[in-house]
Every structure is written in structure tokens, then in C-alpha cells.
Amino acid sequence: MERWAVANISIAGAWPGSDTIIPHMGRDFHIIAQTGDFFPAVAVELTTHKDEYEEGYTLLARFLSALAWAQENSPFSIFSFSGGSRGPSPLSGFSRNSQHFTSYYADGSFPRRQLRDVNREWRFVFALWREGLWLSRYSNRFACLTFYKMIENCFAPFPKKESKTVVIEARDAIIKSAVEEIEKVPQLAQMAGKSMNTIREVDANVGRFLRKHIRHPAAHASSEFAESDPDDWERERHYYYALEAVKVIAMYLVQKEKGVPAPRDMWM
Incomplete structure (x- = not known):
């Protein structure tokens, strides 16, 4: 049956x-x-x-x-x-x-186009991407957090003997390097350019900005943490203009660090 x-x-x-x-x-x-x-x-x-x-x-x-x-x-x-x-x-x-x-009636005459197989690691990245795209219709805050989680998946785990400050600065540097590479690719630069420029008006270090103003307020929301107040436009607007940047950085890094195929290469 x-x-x-x-x-x-x-x-x-x-x-x-x-x-x-x-x-x-x-x-x-x-x-x-x-x-x-x-x-x-x-x-x-x-x-x-x-x-x-x-x-x-x-x-x-x-x-x-x-x-x-x-x-x-x-x-x-x-x-x-x-x-x-x-x-x-x-x-x-x-x-x-x-x-x-x-x-629902189907006559069986379907055109066929194959979507390539994926491994477990890629599958997790793709799930975050799907969630981030859908959330971007309703909540820039949590869409940004979801895309940032894709970025975090590209970082090495915290070394037990390493200073937390040193590791955080190294992660910020990875994002900074990614931004520099993105800006050399016309299509990606066009997608994220306006968003990147607006971020730099607040902090020239894009990685630090995303960590302090995007990741932390969304992940650690609290009434004691003024930066996380969703009703404060001065805070919330960070998510509004950072969305395209964090999305493009996530897309770039998972391809570079995880070997994820480019979207166009998913079709066979």
C-alpha cells in the first residue's frame, strides 16, 4: 500500500x-x-x-x-x-x-531536474538558511541571528587554554577578512554594499558590530539589557540595515569554510 x-x-x-x-x-x-x-x-x-x-x-x-x-x-x-x-x-x-x-490529480508527465545530494553538515547549514529567509519576512532580528548562527558554524570551537578575548578578536578578524573578499566580487558587493556601508558608520569593524549589536542582543534578550529591547527603534534599526550584510557573509563563509556548493551548483 x-x-x-x-x-x-x-x-x-x-x-x-x-x-x-x-x-x-x-x-x-x-x-x-x-x-x-x-x-x-x-x-x-x-x-x-x-x-x-x-x-x-x-x-x-x-x-x-x-x-x-x-x-x-x-x-x-x-x-x-x-x-x-x-x-x-x-x-x-x-x-x-x-x-x-x-x-489532487497528476498525469505523471513531470519534467525532471535533479537536486544534488548533501552531507550532514551541509544539511544543517541549509536548514538555517531556509529558516533565515522565512524569518526575514517577519523579524529582521531573528533572521539576523539565524544567519549569524551560520557564520558561527564556520568558527573553530573555543580552545580551552586560549583567552576568550583573543578568540573573539580572531573571530571578528575572520568576518573582517570575509567582508574584504566579498567586496571584490561584484555580485556579492552589490547585494551587501549598502548594508556594509551603513554598518561602518557605526563601527568600522563589521565583525565586532555584528557580535555586539546583532548576535548578543538577539541571543541574550533581557529587560536588564537595554540593547535587546525590540521596541526601541534606535536598537532595532541595527537589524533592519544589517540583514543583507549578515546574510551575504553567511553565504560566503559556508562556501569557503564548509565547502558548501554555490546555489547554482546544487542543480544537476
Whole structure:
């Protein structure tokens, strides 16, 4: 008996205009275009007897994370999930009106384009990227923090015998070096240029600025920590103008330090 998992997607960017199969990690993921009363969706056949939600959600979330990186700047998120469809067609759509899952007909004539396999380390980076893109629609603060976590994944662990100050300064220097390299690449410089310039009006050391004004206030929010007040525009505006910079730095560093392929190289 066929068992399927279906994730209905909220999108704010590119999504295929016709039904498509994208092979990835040894499985076929069925991309369902938005048509009529149905939201866009992605479905995968379940092949084990694990809990349907556990297996299905994990498979679909990991696929969508890889797809988010490959699409580069197309935010999307799972807003509804169903496991174990037994209908004659494996694909289901989510009705905007009835709010019930309904059979979705697919004729099987899908164009095929393969998304390359990823390792465990890349998978984690892609998940943060997907979350950061989606959060950027609603919260610059937590989008910045998510992208900064991608940057932190490129740092070596704190050496036990090393001074904390020395390590922090070394990490700031890594970001400073990354910024210098980014500014030599026209496409990246264009994406982050305005954001970088605004940061430098506050602190010429971009790494130090991101650590003090972006990472720490978001990660250690407290009523005793004035810098973390979300209602204070003087504080909150830091996230507004730093978002593109921290996103581009994260994109650059994970490729340089983790060997993550460029988004365009995810397609085979």
C-alpha cells in the first residue's frame, strides 16, 4: 500500500509553475504547482514503517532546506503537513476554502531536474538558511541571528587554554577578512554594499558590530539589557540595515569554510 507525506507550502518567491519531480538523496520529491483552489505543495512516498509524521516531515523539511539554498532568495515554509495519504493519486492539495485535504490529480508527465545530494553538515547549514529567509519576512532580528548562527558554524570551537578575548578578536578578524573578499566580487558587493556601508558608520569593524549589536542582543534578550529591547527603534534599526550584510557573509563563509556548493551548483 502506498504511503505518502505531503507538505503544503507558503511561498514568497519562485515556485515551479507546473508539476515537477526533483530527485534528491535517492528519492523523488513531487513538486505541486499552485492551481485554482490549491496551495503549492511537495510530496514524497514513504518507504519505511516509521511513524509517518516523523519520517515524512523530516524528509520534506530536509528537501526544502536544500531547495531553499538552491533557489538562493526564495523564502518558503511548511504551513500544513499530512502523512500517510492512501488515495489513488499520491498528491494532495490544501483547499483555501474548505480547509480539508482533497485529492489532487497528476498525469505523471513531470519534467525532471535533479537536486544534488548533501552531507550532514551541509544539511544543517541549509536548514538555517531556509529558516533565515522565512524569518526575514517577519523579524529582521531573528533572521539576523539565524544567519549569524551560520557564520558561527564556520568558527573553530573555543580552545580551552586560549583567552576568550583573543578568540573573539580572531573571530571578528575572520568576518573582517570575509567582508574584504566579498567586496571584490561584484555580485556579492552589490547585494551587501549598502548594508556594509551603513554598518561602518557605526563601527568600522563589521565583525565586532555584528557580535555586539546583532548576535548578543538577539541571543541574550533581557529587560536588564537595554540593547535587546525590540521596541526601541534606535536598537532595532541595527537589524533592519544589517540583514543583507549578515546574510551575504553567511553565504560566503559556508562556501569557503564548509565547502558548501554555490546555489547554482546544487542543480544537476
